[in-house]
Amino acid sequence: MTATPQAAMLFAAGFGTRMGALTKDRPKPLIKVSGRPLIDHALDLVDALRPLRVVANLHYRADQIADHLTGHDVALSLEEPRILDTGGGLRAALPLLGPEPVFTLNSDAIWAGPNPLKLLRDHWDPNEMDALLMCIPVGQALGHAGPGDFTQDSTGRITRGAGLIYGGAQIIKTDGLRDINEDVFSLNLLWDQMLRHNRLFALSYPGRWCDVGHPEGIDLAEGLIADV
Template identity: 45%
Template sequence: MLLAAGLGKRMRPLTATRPKPLIEVAGKSLLDHSLDRVRAAGVKKVVVNVHYLADALEAHVRRHAADLDVTISDERATLLETGGGVVHALPLLGDKPFFVINSDNLWVDGPVDTLRLLANRWEDESMDALLLVVALARATAHSGQGDFHMDATGHLRRREPRKVAPFVYTGVQLVSPRLFADAPEGPFSTNILWDRAIAKGRAFGVVHQGLWCDVGTPVALPLAEELLKGG
């Protein structure tokens, strides 16, 4: 699932006339960069959620992803946030583990294809969520203090208040439908479900082996282009 329904407030004024997933980096939209990574990993079925300027997103998907089995998850009526958006799309996603990818990040693969890295690390009997994380020191254009600590087995725990954590969530995860059991109704953040999985010892991380950029604001665009050029 590609998350593409956000309002793009941090990317203003560029999002005044286009949805954030259609902002271009190095001549290609953020959404197309994500679709390229999906194709490279051999994924054939994709769900894209839409809300803000949904017609433009749908038209773009029809033009640029005709080779994929793409379904639109329509959130025109209500923006459901990250967690609510996935719950809304669950009937389209099936009963097996699936990727969830934010469309406002860019990555360059390391020695191993990133999505295949997640798939190879997945252990269904012990995991509800497997998050791709990157070292804070290597998180291009990211201004936070880190999101997670991770132990030697890959178990995640949250950054403590007023402290720094060594790993940043990249916006890429592999999850089981179990993660969304008894989820709240309506709009909510996936953070709620991650915290529940962390408490059960079922949230894990894997460290990204390549390059990554948080493309959340206009100032990040030249940094993302430089990252892609170097990668």
């Protein structure tokens, strides 16, 4: 197993229902923040790592995203006839990604600070970890309500609880996907496997982060970019 993952998965298949009318005629990854589509902000983070393989999954308005990615070295994993959620989507993309651990990145967030994927790469330990999630302390997150998703101990291991928000970036081993019987499922099911074996870890992001999953997040994200 290589120390550094050589493949990255961009999640871009969702309906973007929280965006309301903004996603009536376009997919959420093509909504612009500071003049650029969200997926381009995500690609900047991925391209800085120069992975051997980059894959984006597509479903809603797939043709628009495929057209936008023309000229980029990104393989496309089309989900038809139904969307597969994050876990099912990652498993469907494995023939393109390969069997080794992969980076995954949501395409609906803006990061202000160090490249989260580089931080994950530098702290990844496949001997100890089945997944390493980039999480944001609640006080450093914009556009996200709630107490958080995870609680972290002194070793970096996490459990379900308050304090840290999952930011949508991680390194994850995909072996456990074969043990999940559902076709459509969230990566939470894979994380639950890892939690049972105390092999789910997180990094606490040192910068700021904005969820752009709803219309109000656009202005918040543009303000965050302007402050950098």
